[in-house]
Amino acid sequence: MFNSWLRKGSIILAAFVLLFSLAACGTESKETPTTEGAKEQEGSSMELSGEINIDGSSTVFPISQAVAEEFMALYNDVNVTVNLSGSSNGFKALIAGEIEIADASRQIKDKEVDALKAEGKEAVEMPVAFDGITVVINPENDWATEMTVDELKQIWEGGSTVTKWSDVRAEWPNEPIKLYGPGPASGTFEYFTGAINGTKNESRKDYTPSEDDNVLVTGVSRDKYAMGYFGFSYYVENQNKLAAVSIKVDESAVAVAPSVETIKDGTYKPLSRPIYIYPVKSSLSQPEIQEFLKYYMSEEGQALAEEVGYVALPAEMYEENLSMLP
Structure with missing residues (x-):
């Protein structure tokens, strides 16, 4: 599992090179939603509704905001609000139950994991791109x-x-x-x-x-x-x-x-590093959040990450994220 591997130590740049080499070998990615495919599903945008609240890293903000805008254009009855207050403040909002997804330019800390557990919650770590400070x-x-x-x-x-x-x-x-x-x-x-x-x-x-x-x-x-x-x-x-x-x-x-x-x-x-989103595990079964995360990890989502100035991950890392969905 990517998450357990990640926790064994700090991410080193050599690992980045290895991951991209693996991606270059032609690993097939899971079937993920595409804009065209979703548009072909008559009425799908009308059937999905709800609120998704995101806060945290200003670094991750451009990606989450771009994904949110495209997703809301696809699903008109879903409202996605993206704010930026810093990674630590994003985790505080996640712990307080004020948001469903935290943007983070660092990994979650043990004390934040413990604070979530005290509230009966668990966060799921999903890397979304590589950045260079x-x-x-x-x-x-x-x-x-x-x-x-x-x-x-x-x-x-x-x-x-x-x-x-x-x-x-x-x-x-x-x-x-x-x-x-x-x-x-x-x-x-x-x-x-x-x-x-x-x-x-x-x-x-x-x-x-x-x-x-x-x-x-x-x-x-x-x-x-x-x-x-x-x-x-x-x-x-x-x-x-x-x-x-x-x-x-x-x-x-x-x-x-x-x-x-x-x-x-x-x-x-x-100064190269991965950046993340952290949805609350219990929210993954909510249809609007599940579809939002699928879109985030789709080819369209990856293209948006690069469009705003970041580097998309190897396909297998997005597959790992998708494997955490129910």
Whole structure:
């Protein structure tokens, strides 16, 4: 089972490459609903009704929102509401019974699993795409287009004394760095701090945080000396007003820019990762939620994930998700 495998340790990029190799071998996927097929079923959109509430990761939001819009166009009597408040807040809403599905850019924590159990609930983990957390700068910044992991750590680690670009490299401008990033409730914050700073959730606090990545985009795009980070989709959507930093794992390595290709082949290190949705297990028998999840994992859903700037998973991973449905 994918879920049990995932819990044995952190996901490494070599595993990504293996999974995509398996997919390339031509593994047949389960029959999943397609837009054309569903439209051919007379009256199906009229027969399905209900409410689906989703909240959580701002990184996963673009995919869930795109899927929700297409699904509601197909099933007119189903209302899908998608909000973004950060992965941790999404899990809190799931525990409180306020939503049926949590978007998450990290795995659920043991304490969240326990809190769900205390409420008589269980969440089902479903990976939906691969993402590459993107470090962004203002397009006018022509000096920090490539950075090492160690340089990023110098800037972002807890207790950092870096306040100017020249504190990182002497030849860089003697100008203040204005930093923007996800807040502590974000799964992206947790992953980035673990991968770059070496300890999850350990970060300098004197930066502008927001669980809404659009706020971060605006901040960096308006300041020549700003830097931020967030999911790849938001960079793709705003390439006209942002520049992506190419990352070197060390001084001797080649700098790699985030792209669909480098995220897919595992060369964009160490910020490539899977992203997830977590439906409540008891809700899987509800027809509207079951059909929504089938659509999410269908070829159309996979295409939407790529359309908004993420990398679709190998077919067998979507099959694993579908196998959890009743």
